[in-house]
Amino acid sequence: MTARSSSETTRVIPEATVARLPVYLRALTALAEGGIRTCSSEDLATAAGVNSAKLRKDLSYLGSYGTRGVGYDVDYLRYQIAREIGVTQDWPVVIVGIGNLGHALANYSGFRxxxxxxxALLDADAERTGEMVAGVAVRHFDDLETIAREHAVAIGVIATPAAAAQDVADRMVAAGVTSILNFAPAVISVPEGVDVRKVDLSIELQILAYHEQRKAHGQARGEVDGVDGVDGVDGVAVDGVEVATVGGDS
Amino acid sequence: MTARSSSETTRVIPEATVARLPVYLRALTALAEGGIRTCSSEDLATAAGVNSAKLRKDLSYLGSYGTRGVGYDVDYLRYQIAREIGVTQDWPVVIVGIGNLGHALANYSGFRxxxxxxxALLDADAERTGEMVAGVAVRHFDDLETIAREHAVAIGVIATPAAAAQDVADRMVAAGVTSILNFAPAVISVPEGVDVRKVDLSIELQILAYHEQRKAHGQARGEVDGVDGVDGVDGVAVDGVEVATVGGDS
DNA sequence: CGCGATTTGTTCTCGCGTTCACAAACTCAT
DNA sequence: ATGAGTTTGTGAACGCGAGAACAAATCGCG
Structure with a gap:
């Protein structure tokens, strides 16, 4: 079955690796700004907050861009990762929903x-139309299709309330958007071929709260309800240092 | 080795499950608001956007809260999950860095x-001190320790520029904070026992860009690369619908 | 009371991702 | 040129999570 076709390098980068590449890119940029020209996998791994073995394996999926006994050329590797991710080119993006979060996103310098x-910044509220945010005029949501087609927009950001999210997603897809970053606290369904990533601020806090609660239980005890097992024996095992980088796994 | 003490049920909830519990909680809330009193795992799974088998397995880690042949009582399950996560109690939170994102976070109703x-809202810029945001007065960052101790704050949110993140984290830890949600695009290091979750807006977009680029390549060329086994039989595999819920896995 | 229909809880298997460990490759000093 | 010291790239083992499949349990109805 695996009639491995003519092409040699089966360029399939694991999703977990893809999620870490931007982290490496940022770490490399920081190193470059610090005047570092060359770095070892150990250096870069430390800067990126990951294991060096994992870093090397991740990079190996891209190719052999390092030199044994020496390390990686910072600028060269940076370019290779940027090219692999696709950020050497410019991606037009539309943001829908110019509330507090939409404002913040529009002003976020990390995008540019x-x-x-x-x-384009779009909002369904006609009141907002014309308002200038981050140097861009807010236009009405109905202009989505026109703008998306005109600029060949492939990536859309949803920053609306949950109730509007599905409708916005549908309209985006209809307008040719094939990648959506969804900040609305709602599950949206899209046709095949469209990628959706979801960022939920309150979920992150809830995950922290869970671990925080476990810590408290270990210390104070009390809290009878349902805590059958943990009788203080292994206070350590439960939660040591748990550094979870979101925007990571999927 | 696993001299698991007297207790029977080793209440260890997998991290992946913990990350999904808030999603279930939200879905249950939506169902409850729709007047639904009872639901099957299939219903809830659909509302949460996951596989029903996975949902049942996740819930089984909490206990047996369903009734075979019937399903789950929405309110009851909702309470159980909320209790497990720890959101039945109130968590005091401090936000440091009242820029665009800090504003948005302070106003985000999903927290409350x-x-x-x-x-408390804190900022290192004395200019901002006293400003009212979302009904809370902005205070100077130096007040962190006082406020954190006073309110027994365990959870802190960093919404500062990258350069300030590590310092803010250090001060938070010194003030007794043991869980940090970091929005700054920087890797921060914390002592053992402190949890850090990182949300990075631009990384999410970069991940989307990567997949978007692959799609474009696929169209232009004959998308030879990497499609190993699946030779058209089930065109789903490569990049069919990839819905990645962040704030999910870790 | 018994039987079919339904749905949960759990077991089993598979695949992915992480980590270890080491050979290959390169530099530098002598 | 050769050997010692580094560092990459990768093969292999391991553990966790996803998904399928099934047994156990409950309800409804005759």
Whole structure:
């Protein structure tokens, strides 16, 4: 079955690796700004907050860009990762929902500096139309299709309330958007071929709260309800240092 | 070795499951608001956007809260999950860095409604001190220790520029904070026992860009690369619908 | 009371991702 | 040129999570 076709390198980068590449990219940029020209996998791993073995394996999926006995050329590797991710080119982006979060996103300098260009801010509220945010005029949501087609927008950001999210997603897809970053606290369904990533602020806090509660239980005890097992024996095992980088796994 | 003490049920909930519990909680809330009193695992799974088998397995880690042949009582299950996560109690939270994102976070209603109470907004810029944001006065960052101790704050949110993140984290830890949600695009290191979760907006976009680039390549060329086994039989595999819920896995 | 229908809880298997460990490759000093 | 010291790239083992499949349990109805 695995009639491995003619092509040699089966360029399949694991999803977990893809999620870490931007982290490496950022770490490399930081190193470059610090004047570092060359770094070892150990150096870069430390800067990125990961294991060096994992870093090397991740990079090996891209190719052999290091030199044994020496390390990696910072600028060269940086370019290779940027090219692999696709941020050497410019990606037009539309943001829908110009509330507090939409404002913050529109003003976020990290987008522009990383190859993303906000070509439109849209809101369903006609009151907001015309308002200038981060140098871009807010237009009505109905203009989505026109703008998306005009600028060949492939990536859309949803920053609306949960109730509007599905409708916005549908309209985006209809307008040709094939990648959606969803900040609305709602599950949206999209047709095949469309990628959705979801960022939920309150979920992150709830995950922290869970671990925080476990810590408290270990210390104070009390809290009879349902805590059958943990009788203080292994206070350590439960939660040591848990550094979870989101925007990571999927 | 696993001299698991007297207790029977080793209440260890997998991290992946913990990350999904808030999603289930939200879905249950939506169902409850729709007047639904009872639901099957299939119903809830659909509402949460996951596989029903996975949902049942996740819930089984909490206990047996369903009834075979019937399903789950929405309110009952909702309470059980909320209790497990720890959002039945109120968590005081401090937000440091009142820029665009800090503003958005302070105004985000999803926090309050889910058991989190913003007790302080802090900024290092003395200009901002006294400013009212979301009904809370902005105070100077130096007040962190005082406020954190006073309100027994365990959870802190970093919304500062990258350069300030590590310092803020250090001060938070010194003030007794043991869980940090970091929005700054920087890797921060904390002592053992302190949890850190990182949300990075631009990384999410970069991950989307990667997949978007692959799609484009696929169209232009004959998308030879990497499609090993699946030779058209089930065109689903490569990049069919990839819905990655962040704030999910870790 | 018994039987079919339904749905949960759990077991089993498979695949992915992480980590270890080491050979290959490169530099530098002598 | 050769050997010692580094560092990459990768093969292999391991553990966790996802998904399928099934047994156990409950309800409804005759």
């Amino acid at each position: 500096s990383r190859g993303f260009r906000v070509v | 409604s889910r058991g989190f109470r913003v007790v």
